[in-house]
Amino acid sequence: MSNEMLRAKGLHKSYKMGRSVVRVLRGVSLSAKRGEFLAVMGASGSGKSTLLHLLGALDLPNRGTVEYENRDLFGLPRSARRAYCNRDVGFVFQFYHLLPELNALENVLIARLITHSAGSWMGARRQSRADAGELLERVGLKDRARHRPSELSGGERQRVAIARALVNRPALLLADEPTGNLDAKIGGEIMGLLTELNEAGQTIIMVTHDAQVASRAHRRLQLSDGVMSEGGTDRR
Amino acid sequence: MYKWFLAWRYLHTKLIAFFGVASVMLCVAMVLVVMSVMGGFLDTVRERSRGMLSDVVLEAGSMQGFPYYEEFETYVAKHMSDIVAVTTPTIVNYGLIRVPDTSQTKPAQIVGVRLNEYCTINDFKGGLHYEEYFPGTTTLAKQPIAVAGLDPNTEKLSLPPELEAANRKWQESVGDPEEIEKYESLPYATSAFPKTAAPYYYDRVFAADIGEPKYEGPEHMGLIVGSDVLWDRDKQGGFKRYLARGTRLALTVLPLTPSGTLTGEPPVRIPLRYADDSRTGIFEIDSMCVYVDFDMLQQKLAMDAQEKIDGGFTKPRAKQLLIGLKEGVDLDEGWARVQAGWLNFLATLGPNVDDGDMTRLGFVDVYTWEDLQRPLIAAIEKEKVLVTILFGLISLVAIVLLGCIFYMIVEKKTKDIGILKSLGASGRGVAGLFVVYAAAIGVVGAALGTLLGSAFVWNINTIQDKLAQLNPALKVWSPDVYSFDKIPEVVKQQDAMWIAIVAVIASMVGSLIPAFLAARVWPVKALRYE
Numbered sequence: 021m022s023n024e025m026l027r028a029k030g031l032h033k034s035y036k037m038g039r040s041v042v043r044v045l046r047g048v049s050l051s052a053k054r055g056e057f058l059a060v061m062g063a064s065g066s067g068k069s070t071l072l073h074l075l076g077a078l079d080l081p082n083r084g085t086v087e088y089e090n091r092d093l094f095g096l097p098r099s100a101r102r103a104y105c106n107r108d109v110g111f112v113f114q115f116y117h118l119l120p121e122l123n124a125l126e127n128v129l130i131a132r133l134i135t136h137s138a139g140s141w142m143g144a145r146r147q148s149r150a151d152a153g154e155l156l157e158r159v160g161l162k163d164r165a166r167h168r169p170s171e172l173s174g175g176e177r178q179r180v181a182i183a184r185a186l187v188n189r190p191a192l193l194l195a196d197e198p199t200g201n202l203d204a205k206i207g208g209e210i211m212g213l214l215t216e217l218n219e220a221g222q223t224i225i226m227v228t229h230d231a232q233v234a235s236r237a238h239r240r241l242q243l244s245d246g247v248m249s250e251g252g253t254d255r256r
Numbered sequence: 257m258y259k260w261f262l263a264w265r266y267l268h269t270k271l272i273a274f275f276g277v278a279s280v281m282l283c284v285a286m287v288l289v290v291m292s293v294m295g296g297f298l299d300t301v302r303e304r305s306r307g308m309l310s311d312v313v314l315e316a317g318s319m320q321g322f323p324y325y326e327e328f329e330t331y332v333a334k335h336m337s338d339i340v341a342v343t344t345p346t347i348v349n350y351g352l353i354r355v356p357d358t359s360q361t362k363p364a365q366i367v368g369v370r371l372n373e374y375c376t377i378n379d380f381k382g383g384l385h386y387e388e389y390f391p392g393t394t395t396l397a398k399q400p401i402a403v404a405g406l407d408p409n410t411e412k413l414s415l416p417p418e419l420e421a422a423n424r425k426w427q428e429s430v431g432d433p434e435e436i437e438k439y440e441s442l443p444y445a446t447s448a449f450p451k452t453a454a455p456y457y458y459d460r461v462f463a464a465d466i467g468e469p470k471y472e473g474p475e476h477m478g479l480i481v482g483s484d485v486l487w488d489r490d491k492q493g494g495f496k497r498y499l500a501r502g503t504r505l506a507l508t509v510l511p512l513t514p515s516g517t518l519t520g521e522p523p524v525r526i527p528l529r530y531a532d533d534s535r536t537g538i539f540e541i542d543s544m545c546v547y548v549d550f551d552m553l554q555q556k557l558a559m560d561a562q563e564k565i566d567g568g569f570t571k572p573r574a575k576q577l578l579i580g581l582k583e584g585v586d587l588d589e590g591w592a593r594v595q596a597g598w599l600n601f602l603a604t605l606g607p608n609v610d611d612g613d614m615t616r617l618g619f620v621d622v623y624t625w626e627d628l629q630r631p632l633i634a635a636i637e638k639e640k641v642l643v644t645i646l647f648g649l650i651s652l653v654a655i656v657l658l659g660c661i662f663y664m665i666v667e668k669k670t671k672d673i674g675i676l677k678s679l680g681a682s683g684r685g686v687a688g689l690f691v692v693y694a695a696a697i698g699v700v701g702a703a704l705g706t707l708l709g710s711a712f713v714w715n716i717n718t719i720q721d722k723l724a725q726l727n728p729a730l731k732v733w734s735p736d737v738y739s740f741d742k743i744p745e746v747v748k749q750q751d752a753m754w755i756a757i758v759a760v761i762a763s764m765v766g767s768l769i770p771a772f773l774a775a776r777v778w779p780v781k782a783l784r785y786e
Contacts, residue, residue, distance in 0.1 A: 102681070102682055111679075119262075121262075137257060
């Protein structure tokens with residue numbers, strides 16, 4: 021069995037901005053191995069988030085492919101692509117993107133709820149709550165489980181987002197500037213958490229503009245003007 | 257599963273949900289109130305108009321009536337006793353009613369009835385005023401005037417013993433001391449002459465004297481007047497009875513020959529005594545009809561058996577033959593049997609029937625009571641449909657508003673849609689979330705609206721009274737106009753259920769377009785939305 025988990029080949033993506041077309045990605049290719057912590061670095065507007073969205077199947081490329089476990093994501097039927105988003109990948113956003121009406125525990129559970137019908141949820145409810153509670157404990161938020169996002173700090177919100185990304189035990193965690201909205205201390209804590217997860221076997225692809233944050237990764241790639249280049253060495 | 261969970265959360269955490277619930281609630285309440293009041297109005301008219309007739313009516317095509325009604329009664333008794341409970345003939349004619357004491361003259365529709373039979377065939381008895389307080393005393397037969405006087409034993413003003421005994425029977429049947437006390441406290445009129453200019457009016461109006469209670473004056477046949485023929489109403493809907501029971505009245509009628517021409521005799525004046533007043537609750541009937549004895553009227557109108565110039569007698573005539581069906585007999589089936597029976601009966605009459613009589617029999621039709629009251633019922637039915645359509649249109653506006661509210665919700669929740677989709681939720685699932693949310697708003701709004709509407713209808717008269725206390729101009733229901741004392745205050749469960757179901761469906765329909773739009777949003781686009 022190949023150790024390669026994800027491979028992107030020749031990704032092109034452009035957006036229309038009024039009359040002009042902005043070419044964000046111009047033939048980007050990358051691959052990630054199982055258990056790897058990969059950082060994609062780049063300045064603001066370099067196309068990092070766009071790349072991550074394509075890797076997470078949240079958007080469609082104009083050209084190119086993304087293969088996950090040797091399956092072309094954009095050749096899959098919609099339902100299989102949704103299952104990929106829900107079970108194979110966990111997404112951590114820069115702005116957390118938590119649902120404001122739900123408390124921390126429910127925000128974690130929502131990813132699990134999406135996989136279940138009303139009938140199957142009855143059987144899985146107890147275990148799911150236990151799993152979500154355990155994850156919140158793991159990210160240090162056991163006592164904040166009943167708090168809504170508005171009652172949590174930025175760092176706490178990001179921890180909830182990480183717990184949500186992990187609740188379906190995805191093989192791949194995609195993190196989009198996970199510390200971009202946090203101060204250095206809290207950002208450090210979040211990176212510590214990600215490193216810890218990676219050491220426990222979690223594959224992570226992270227995009228960041230911060231070289232210090234990227235230094236936690238095994239491998240760093242540089243994205244500039246929509247073109248990818250090797251940007252660093254293995255930290256181990 | 258997340259659809260139900262999030263819909264529930266949105267429902268009780270979003271202020272905007274409150275507006276959705278409020279608009280559904282108000283629409284449901286509004287339509288329920290309109291349908292209940294108009295439906296109640298219609299039901300009351302139907303019920304009361306039925307009360308004046310019988311299930312099936314055999315009616316002559318013209319005023320001079322039709323012959324052989326007695327023979328047909330015998331035929332019915334012999335051949336249709338399995339479905340027919342009772343038959344009674346009536347005469348309907350027009351004339352003038354006069355109150356000699358006041359020289360007041362009015363046009364009237366004169367109905368000749370056999371009171372005992374008439375009261376068994378419909379609810380006429382229930383609408384008689386004095387019959388309620390003095391059961392068994394209302395008659396169309398010959399009668400003098402009862403004069404209240406001082407009882408030598410009790411020294412109290414009282415009526416002759418038969419009337420006092422009848423009143424005691426009423427008191428025993430009522431049992432409510434408060435109601436009895438209220439009635440007892442009402443005074444009698446204080447002179448034999450009715451107080452035409454009296455500043456007050458009373459619910460029991462008898463002539464009174466300082467002598468002993470007695471009957472006096474010549475005996476005349478009785479007359480029951482429609483409650484709105486002679487009396488005006490007060491603001492509470494009560495009648496200003498200013499004539500004492502037993503007061504002399506007179507009817508003037510114009511007899512017709514069997515062929516419908518005038519007999520050549522002068523109009524007939526019939527002296528009568530005011531025996532009671534009747535209230536069916538339908539203004540058109542109560543403001544026009546007076547009731548007298550059938551046989552007396554038949555004779556006065558020369559509709560009884562008259563000697564012919566060439567020998568023999570004409571056949572007595574009636575305008576209608578009322579046929580009461582037995583309990584449980586279907587109206588349409590009963591009508592069909594009577595119709596067939598009538599045709600069979602005509603076939604049995606043979607060649608001896610006078611040509612003129614045959615022509616008159618040819619114009620006799622068999623109707624159900626609904627057929628005869630169709631113009632009255634149809635008008636109110638149309639009114640109900642019209643008002644319901646108008647309020648339905650208003651509700652349509654509410655549905656559009658609901659659609660707008662949902663559009664705003666979807667706009668506001670675009671980011672949530674992005675989050676859910678990035679977590680693997682399908683477009684159909686996200687659309688379902690908003691439809692479930694709309695259904696939840698619809699269910700809550702419909703339930704609250706049903707409660708609000710029902711509470712409003714049940715208390716509509718109290719609410720109106722309170723409003724009228726604040727400003728008399730706010731009293732919208734005038735018993736004087738509508739004939740009913742009260743606004744109908746019955747909510748039909750079936751109506752309430754249908755309105756609620758339509759409201760829930762309407763809410764869901766209102767959410768469909770926004771839900772469809774939500775389903776099409778790409779997660780990345782939605783996540784970028786600020």
